[in-house]
Amino acid sequence: MEVKENTISILVNNRPDVLARIAGTFSGRGFNIESISANITRNPEITRIVITTLGNRETVIKLEKQLTKIIDVLEVKDLTRANAACREMVLVRMKLTDANQVKIMQTVDTLKGKIVNMDVDTCILEVTGGKKDIDDALAFLDKMGMDDFTRTGVVAVERQK
Amino acid sequence: MKLTGAQVLFEALQKENVDTIFGFPGGAVLDIFDELYRRKIRNILVRHEQGAIHAADGYARVSGKVGVCLVTSGPGATNTVTGIANAFMDSIPVVVLTGQVATSLIGGDAFQEVDITGITRPCTKHNFLVRRIDDLGRIVREAFHIARSGRPGPVLIDIPKDITKSLIEDNDISWTLSLPNNNKKVSIEDACAKALDMIRQAERPLVISGGGVLLGRAWDELRTFVKLLNVPITSTLMGLGAFPASDPHWLGMPGMHGTYYANMAISNCDLLIALGVRFDDRVTSKLDAFAPHAKVLHVDIDPASIDKFVKTNLSIASDCKPVLQLLNKWISDKSFTMPEKQTKAWLEQIQKWKEFAPLTYCQSDKIKPQYVVETLYRLTEGKAIISTEVGQNQMWAAQFYHFDYPNSFITSGGLGTMGYGFPAAIGAQVARPDKVVVDIAGDGSIQMNIQELATAVNYDLPVKIVILNNGFLGMVRQWQELFYGKRYSHSNINNVPDFVKLAEAYGAVGLRATRPEEVEATLRKGLDVAKTVIMDFHVEPEEGVYPMVSPGAAISDMVLRK
Ligand SMILES: Cc1ncc(C[n+]2csc(CCOP(=O)(O)OP(=O)(O)O)c2C)c(N)n1
Numbered sequence: 001m002e003v004k005e006n007t008i009s010i011l012v013n014n015r016p017d018v019l020a021r022i023a024g025t026f027s028g029r030g031f032n033i034e035s036i037s038a039n040i041t042r043n044p045e046i047t048r049i050v051i052t053t054l055g056n057r058e059t060v061i062k063l064e065k066q067l068t069k070i071i072d073v074l075e076v077k078d079l080t081r082a083n084a085a086c087r088e089m090v091l092v093r094m095k096l097t098d099a100n101q102v103k104i105m106q107t108v109d110t111l112k113g114k115i116v117n118m119d120v121d122t123c124i125l126e127v128t129g130g131k132k133d134i135d136d137a138l139a140f141l142d143k144m145g146m147d148d149f150t151r152t153g154v155v156a157v158e159r160q161k
Numbered sequence: 162m163k164l165t166g167a168q169v170l171f172e173a174l175q176k177e178n179v180d181t182i183f184g185f186p187g188g189a190v191l192d193i194f195d196e197l198y199r200r201k202i203r204n205i206l207v208r209h210e211q212g213a214i215h216a217a218d219g220y221a222r223v224s225g226k227v228g229v230c231l232v233t234s235g236p237g238a239t240n241t242v243t244g245i246a247n248a249f250m251d252s253i254p255v256v257v258l259t260g261q262v263a264t265s266l267i268g269g270d271a272f273q274e275v276d277i278t279g280i281t282r283p284c285t286k287h288n289f290l291v292r293r294i295d296d297l298g299r300i301v302r303e304a305f306h307i308a309r310s311g312r313p314g315p316v317l318i319d320i321p322k323d324i325t326k327s328l329i330e331d332n333d334i335s336w337t338l339s340l341p342n343n344n345k346k347v348s349i350e351d352a353c354a355k356a357l358d359m360i361r362q363a364e365r366p367l368v369i370s371g372g373g374v375l376l377g378r379a380w381d382e383l384r385t386f387v388k389l390l391n392v393p394i395t396s397t398l399m400g401l402g403a404f405p406a407s408d409p410h411w412l413g414m415p416g417m418h419g420t421y422y423a424n425m426a427i428s429n430c431d432l433l434i435a436l437g438v439r440f441d442d443r444v445t446s447k448l449d450a451f452a453p454h455a456k457v458l459h460v461d462i463d464p465a466s467i468d469k470f471v472k473t474n475l476s477i478a479s480d481c482k483p484v485l486q487l488l489n490k491w492i493s494d495k496s497f498t499m500p501e502k503q504t505k506a507w508l509e510q511i512q513k514w515k516e517f518a519p520l521t522y523c524q525s526d527k528i529k530p531q532y533v534v535e536t537l538y539r540l541t542e543g544k545a546i547i548s549t550e551v552g553q554n555q556m557w558a559a560q561f562y563h564f565d566y567p568n569s570f571i572t573s574g575g576l577g578t579m580g581y582g583f584p585a586a587i588g589a590q591v592a593r594p595d596k597v598v599v600d601i602a603g604d605g606s607i608q609m610n611i612q613e614l615a616t617a618v619n620y621d622l623p624v625k626i627v628i629l630n631n632g633f634l635g636m637v638r639q640w641q642e643l644f645y646g647k648r649y650s651h652s653n654i655n656n657v658p659d660f661v662k663l664a665e666a667y668g669a670v671g672l673r674a675t676r677p678e679e680v681e682a683t684l685r686k687g688l689d690v691a692k693t694v695i696m697d698f699h700v701e702p703e704e705g706v707y708p709m710v711s712p713g714a715a716i717s718d719m720v721l722r723k
């Protein structure tokens with residue numbers, strides 16, 4: 001069966017140990033976490049955690065069953081097949097030189113990014129997009145004097161309820 | 162009226178009808194023990210917290226109630242971890258109450274502080290750290306609910322010391338559960354109709370039943386089901402006793418040390434009706450050779466057990482009881498018949514396998530461990546509650562004590578915990594004072610919780626310990642004999658200590674038999690005294706457990722004898 005990246009949305013009670021339970025289920029049962037993002041939902045007592053994980057269909061089903069057993073987990077949904085919008089964000093710090101400055105500005109435009117901070121010799125860019133967009137953007141910026149970056153996990157929402 | 166946290170705890174336990182707990186005190190639970198002093202609830206004071214948790218587990222297994230244990234923070238809590246993992250693997254409902262350092266000290270490496278909720282997260286069904294006294298009543302009720310509902314399991318509640326002391330107005334205590342309802346009601350009708358179709362078409366049907374039938378109290382339904390259909394049945398180690406071993410439909414236990422005929426039946430059936438089992442690797446061995454010709458119908462309350470290893474053709478994520486009730490109803494309503502002709506050849510074939518390789522052993526001039534178990538079975542008329550330690554003793558108990566009654570066999574199936582049997586027997590005896598309770602033990606395992614002799618003697622619990630004393634960590638020795646060129650690396654324990662003197666030192670009765678002729682008399686004597694007894698049987702040191710499936714082999718590929 002085909003191994004691919006799966007996006008799983010988990011609704012949980014917002015309790016201090018719930019993330020540990022979820023992380024523990026992944027590590028203890030031999031699944032991997034590729035990326036993770038979490039924050040409250042409309043109801044602040046409920047948190048949505050979106051995790052991406054590599055695996056085939058069968059592993060994802062096993063994972064869903066194990067996650068569902070956690071008492072504070074309210075719902076587990078595999079968004080990979082649910083036609084969801086998936087985005088990530090990255091903040092990139094660039095070294096500024098006379099040579100690359102203009103090019104960076106142009107790139108920000110093409111990437112539909114933003115400059116969120118500007119110093120004499122560095123700037124910070126913000127780019128959002130799908131996983132592939134971000135991968136491409138980073139590869140591109142790397143050649144232009146990228147200093148460092150921080151990338152979020154995937155956030156995702158279904159297109160239809 | 163104002164109540165302390167300790168009082169709230171006991172009020173909550175009372176609401177859950179807890180009358181007995183197993184505990185051991187310490188600094189963080191002094192206030193709880195102080196309150197216990199005033200209460201009617203009975204505490205069995207153990208000598209090691211591992212004893213408390215195993216006793217609570219044994220108590221739960223025979224009584225069907227939730228077992229409770231109470232220990233202090235730090236080392237008290239960590240001493241229960243093996244027992245918690247044990248209960249988790251075997252799905253046993255227990256609630257573990259641990260003391261914790263005061264809320265203000267948590268996280269600062271205080272004296273006897275340990276992050277027990279962190280440590281036990283992967284081996285509890287759920288656990289709680291009580292942060293506010295307002296939550297205590299609700300949490301205790303939730304813990305009991307979680308422990309016994311669905312697939313049962315251990316739940317731990319960590320209670321900081323300041324909370325046991327602080328006060329709450331009784332009207333302010335919330336007792337209402339606030340748990341997410343994950344147990345979606347599954348409709349079983351459609352699936353059961355499909356199941357009947359599968360059964361109707363089968364020519365070589367076989368039932369495999371497990372611990373889930375006992376936990377779901379579905380043994381009557383199982384018995385009816387098997388008789389109505391006239392199908393053969395095998396039960397896993399965890400499921401022994403759900404179906405009477407003396408019934409001709411029964412094939413014994415499957416798996417690594419199962420019977421030849423149970424394993425052959427699995428390997429050749431065309432329909433495997435799996436009820437409350439989770440297909441442990443000790444049962445399946447090589448997966449692609451397990452039930453290779455069968456359609457698999459799997460009923461289990463835990464969806465995560467379904468299609469975990471063995472692929473099913475039809476599964477019902479439900480308690481076994483309602484499923485069996487419905488199937489039995491349809492079957493006996495005569496809307497269903499399975500032509501006798503259809504399964505005749507199969508039943509005859511099974512009979513031939515039974516005759517070809519029955520469970521057996523050879524007598525010699527040394528005591529055979531199997532003979533001890535068989536004689537115990539005869540003398541107790543199969544009516545004792547048997548617990549076991551782990552190793553050869555456990556397998557011989559499972560093979561040669563023929564369990565006819567539910568909840569009469571308590572053993573560490575999933576975790577294989579040496580030291581489980583004796584404290585579990587104590588818990589069983591506390592739950593059933595009317596029963597003969599016997600721990601079938603190895604000379605190695607019994608030393609892992611031997612200190613509980615003091616507990617048994619103190620509470621006048623007439624638990625019998627039958628040591629199959631082979632001078633070896635026998636199961637390890639057997640593997641070394643078979644797979645490691647007889648290099649007995651660190652498996653010889655040299656017949657130390659003198660178990661008779663040891664029993665006497667604790668105020669128990671010690672008996673010994675060294676020759677086959679003495680076995681029956683020793684057992685009679687031990688069973689007759691209403692006291693804690695150790696019976697030390699010096700058995701053939703290098704006896705092996707057979708039949709045996711080599712690790713990783715197909716279950717049909719059995720070594721029948723040495
Ligand atoms: C706590 C623990 N440690 C180690 C083992 C590994 N082990 C399994 S069986 C066995 C030997 C048990 O010896 P004994 O109690 O004398 O039983 P016998 O096999 O001789 O009947 C050992 C060491 C275990 N199951 N549990």
Ligand SMILES: [Mg+2]
Nearest residue numbers: 603604633635
């Ligand atoms: Mg031994």
